[in-house]
Amino acid sequence: MSEGSNVQFSEREALNFHAEGRPGKIEIIASKPMATQRDLSLAYSPGVAVPVRAIAANPACAYDYTAKGNLVAVISNGTAILGLGNLGALASKPVMEGKAVLFKRFADVDSIDLELATEDVDRFIDAVALLEPSFGGINLEDIKAPECFIIEQTLRERMNIPVFHDDQHGTAIITAAGLINACLLTGRDLGDINVVVNGAGAAALACTDLIKAMGVPSDRVLICDRQGVIYRGRTDQMDQFKSAHAVETDRRTLTEALEGADVFLGLSAAGALKPEMVRHMAPRPIIFAMANPDPEITPPEAKAARPDAIIATGRSDYPNQVNNVLGFPFIFRGALDVRATGINDEMKIAAANAIAALARQRVPEEVAAAYGGRVHSFGPEYIIPAPFDPRLMEVVPAAVAQAAMDSGVATRAIEDMAAYRLQLRSRLNPTTAVLTLAYEAARAAPKRVVFAEGEEEVVLRAAIQFKDGGLGTPVLVGRDDVHDRLRKLGVDRPEDYEVHNSRVSPLVPQMVDRLYARLQRKGYLRRECERMVNRDRNIFAALMLELGEADAMITGTTRTFAQSLREVSRVIGHKPGRIAFGIHMVVRQSQTVFIADTTVNERPSAAELADIAEETAAVARRMGQEPRVAFMSYSNFGNPPGRWLDNIREAVSLLDTRDTGFEYEGEMAPDAALNPEVMKNYPFSRLSGPANILVMPGLQSANISAKLLRELGGGTMIGPMLVGMDKPVQIATMSSTASDLLTLAVLAAAGIAR
Numbered sequence: 001m002s003e004g005s006n007v008q009f010s011e012r013e014a015l016n017f018h019a020e021g022r023p024g025k026i027e028i029i030a031s032k033p034m035a036t037q038r039d040l041s042l043a044y045s046p047g048v049a050v051p052v053r054a055i056a057a058n059p060a061c062a063y064d065y066t067a068k069g070n071l072v073a074v075i076s077n078g079t080a081i082l083g084l085g086n087l088g089a090l091a092s093k094p095v096m097e098g099k100a101v102l103f104k105r106f107a108d109v110d111s112i113d114l115e116l117a118t119e120d121v122d123r124f125i126d127a128v129a130l131l132e133p134s135f136g137g138i139n140l141e142d143i144k145a146p147e148c149f150i151i152e153q154t155l156r157e158r159m160n161i162p163v164f165h166d167d168q169h170g171t172a173i174i175t176a177a178g179l180i181n182a183c184l185l186t187g188r189d190l191g192d193i194n195v196v197v198n199g200a201g202a203a204a205l206a207c208t209d210l211i212k213a214m215g216v217p218s219d220r221v222l223i224c225d226r227q228g229v230i231y232r233g234r235t236d237q238m239d240q241f242k243s244a245h246a247v248e249t250d251r252r253t254l255t256e257a258l259e260g261a262d263v264f265l266g267l268s269a270a271g272a273l274k275p276e277m278v279r280h281m282a283p284r285p286i287i288f289a290m291a292n293p294d295p296e297i298t299p300p301e302a303k304a305a306r307p308d309a310i311i312a313t314g315r316s317d318y319p320n321q322v323n324n325v326l327g328f329p330f331i332f333r334g335a336l337d338v339r340a341t342g343i344n345d346e347m348k349i350a351a352a353n354a355i356a357a358l359a360r361q362r363v364p365e366e367v368a369a370a371y372g373g374r375v376h377s378f379g380p381e382y383i384i385p386a387p388f389d390p391r392l393m394e395v396v397p398a399a400v401a402q403a404a405m406d407s408g409v410a411t412r413a414i415e416d417m418a419a420y421r422l423q424l425r426s427r428l429n430p431t432t433a434v435l436t437l438a439y440e441a442a443r444a445a446p447k448r449v450v451f452a453e454g455e456e457e458v459v460l461r462a463a464i465q466f467k468d469g470g471l472g473t474p475v476l477v478g479r480d481d482v483h484d485r486l487r488k489l490g491v492d493r494p495e496d497y498e499v500h501n502s503r504v505s506p507l508v509p510q511m512v513d514r515l516y517a518r519l520q521r522k523g524y525l526r527r528e529c530e531r532m533v534n535r536d537r538n539i540f541a542a543l544m545l546e547l548g549e550a551d552a553m554i555t556g557t558t559r560t561f562a563q564s565l566r567e568v569s570r571v572i573g574h575k576p577g578r579i580a581f582g583i584h585m586v587v588r589q590s591q592t593v594f595i596a597d598t599t600v601n602e603r604p605s606a607a608e609l610a611d612i613a614e615e616t617a618a619v620a621r622r623m624g625q626e627p628r629v630a631f632m633s634y635s636n637f638g639n640p641p642g643r644w645l646d647n648i649r650e651a652v653s654l655l656d657t658r659d660t661g662f663e664y665e666g667e668m669a670p671d672a673a674l675n676p677e678v679m680k681n682y683p684f685s686r687l688s689g690p691a692n693i694l695v696m697p698g699l700q701s702a703n704i705s706a707k708l709l710r711e712l713g714g715g716t717m718i719g720p721m722l723v724g725m726d727k728p729v730q731i732a733t734m735s736s737t738a739s740d741l742l743t744l745a746v747l748a749a750a751g752i753a754r
């Protein structure tokens with residue numbers, strides 16, 4: 001299966017995927033605790049009677065007391081399942097379940113599939129209309145034309161929540177976005193392209209309507225169905241919806257229609273477009289073969305026939321996926337958030353423009369990583385953003401919500417758009433919210449950050465994002481070809497990046513003086529210092545920091561953490577009276593926890609544990625978190641006793657003598673520190689809530705805990721952050737991604753991790 005594409009799987013695998021574990025792709029999870037009798041009394045009878053009465057008195061309360069406001073029904077009768085045809089309601093269930101989970105995965109919209117066993121238009125309409133109380137929106141799916149047009153139109157009139165037939169409008173929106181960009185790339189204007197649409201069903205006719213609304217002249221769009229061209233006067237297999245698009249022409253077949261055409265939009269069936277037809281299209285033809293699961297022509301076939309073509313398909317495993325997953329989750333997100341009564345043309349056009357504009361921006365690292373590291377930049381192989389692009393979640397709902405408010409279908413206004421965008425960004429990725437302060441601080445006072453390993457691609461990607469994000473000025477240490485490498489990564493003006501080559505840098509003599517002054521009484525000769533400055537990028541970069549040529553430094557991807565720290569430490573000391581140590585930060589949807597010391601001190605003394613607690617509390621405060629420190633042990637307040645507990649207790653006593661201004665307690669086990677129920681066993685504890693700083697008794701437990709959490713846990717791990725150095729230096733791990741490096745650079749530049 002999927003020959004010539006990037007993703008290979010067998011039919012057996014596809015079946016196993018669906019059968020394994022819990023059959024299907026969907027389950028329901030309670031959003032409230034259901035642990036005690038009291039929980040049950042609140043969730044169900046008698047407690048549930050209270051919201052019942054409230055909603056009866058004021059229906060709008062349903063949005064406050066039930067899941068309605070974030071719940072969308074995906075409804076089909078299975079009459080046009082993908083491009084497979086009418087296989088019935090039951091057979092459509094895997095597709096509808098899939099759609100429901102995409103809603104959740106991409107836009108945190110809760111969704112349930114409903115398959116209706118009827119081909120009778122009126123019964124279908126009645127069944128759906130009766131569901132209005134349950135849902136915040138209705139997504140119709142895979143219902144064949146022309147019934148789908150009547151069904152959608154009638155339901156839109158009858159229902160007061162958004163009704164959206166995604167095969168029509170979702171597809172039209174993404175197709176329009178792709179077409180805008182393909183025309184931009186080939187220097188075409190929508191007003192003078194010749195388009196052939198193959199298929200005259202739900203998707204094809206909606207796409208045709210939308211591109212005509214955007215300026216493609218009606219007489220330049222030829223539609224074909226199974227009988228061939230839909231021409232004026234044709235009577236065979238026609239209906240009112242097809243007739244609306246019939247044109248005066250003597251072309252009769254798809255082959256004739258495609259002669260000299262600029263654009264092919266396929267929304268029909270697998271294999272409908274033949275290589276010989278493609279050969280007769282205009283120069284640089286635009287071919288969108290969007291039938292699912294198999295396109296009208298495969299990209300390799302199309303490319304072989306026309307190497308100059310821009311090609312898109314409906315599949316995730318080829319470049320340029322025109323799939324409505326780029327649209328529907330985000331369109332509903334925006335519509336639900338303003339409680340829109342419908343999804344109108346203004347909202348669709350806003351979505352199409354937002355999606356098209358996004359593809360023209362530089363692609364973030366997470367997206368490149370999700371697509372196997374292939375570098376995306378706007379061009380023939382990348383005219384549409386990829387579904388894993390996290391920016392979609394911010395830009396599309398915001399555009400849709402704004403358009404809903406502007407066009408008067410919103411029943412609730414978003415007062416603060418910037419705050420809404422931030423909330424959208426954080427909704428799927430809680431680290432965004434946690435790091436917001438750091439990003440804002442970095443942007444407000446941009447600093448010069450030296451990236452010591454400027455020849456590494458991952459480092460350059462981070463540096464590019466740092467600069468593009470307006471977070472500060474990256475200063476790169478590397479040899480002469482760094483600018484070429486930047487160009488290969490899509491930077492238009494690499495010369496805007498400052499690169500320092502230690503072989504030729506005018507800073508070298510001063511650096512040698514400074515290093516020699518530091519190391520001469522540690523037994524180093526001047527010429528050894530010269531060699532270090534010339535050869536060791538960590539020494540060179542750290543000296544830039546020492547000399548005030550940069551404000552912060554990032555390294556760590558090419559050497560072990562310990563080696564990098566040794567090198568940097570030759571140049572940069574500790575804060576007076578402090579030790580250097582490491583913090584990992586675990587970020588989960590509702591909780592952020594700092595773990596220290598995860599990187600440096602094997603067996604910290606009592607005084608060192610107290611220092612680690614104080615410094616970590618300061619980092620947490622700078623990140624906007626109120627610190628609550630727990631000193632970790634296997635033992636809770638001496639039970640069971642053990643010989644390693646004394647220095648933990650002494651650390652607590654030491655803090656008692658300092659004016660810390662934060663809560664701390666210990667020694668205690670993780671459950672007593674984090675679990676409110678277990679905490680109740682220790683009513684004397686000085687922690688007013690679950691701890692968010694875990695000071696570990698030693699490096700073994702700290703490092704193991706952090707890595708175990710990373711491998712097994714549900715959160716995102718940030719770090720290690722290096723704390724206690726005299727200047728802001730961050731040492732990443734060798735497996736860091738560009739986004740890990742970027743985070744460290746921001747934390748260092750913002751003066752948070754120091």
Ligand SMILES: NC(=O)C1=CN([C@@H]2O[C@H](COP(=O)(O)OP(=O)(O)OC[C@H]3O[C@@H](n4cnc5c(N)ncnc54)[C@H](OP(=O)(O)O)[C@@H]3O)[C@@H](O)[C@H]2O)C=CC1
Nearest residue numbers: 080082083145200201202203225226268291292314323324
């Ligand atoms: N990539 C994407 O995002 C999306 C892709 N699609 C795909 O578009 C296709 C159509 O879906 P949808 O509009 O919902 O289905 P419909 O059943 O509503 O329409 C299908 C249309 O395709 C026509 N057709 C079928 N076979 C051929 C052929 N060999 N040559 C010309 N026309 C043909 C039919 O012609 P006739 O009228 O003569 O029967 C009909 O007009 C499917 O393959 C679907 O997977 C749909 C939505 C989104």
Ligand SMILES: CC(=O)C(=O)O
Nearest residue numbers: 081082083167292324
């Ligand atoms: C993607 C989709 O909705 C379809 O192919 O029908």
Ligand SMILES: [Mg+2]
Nearest residue numbers: 082141142167
């Ligand atoms: Mg569909």
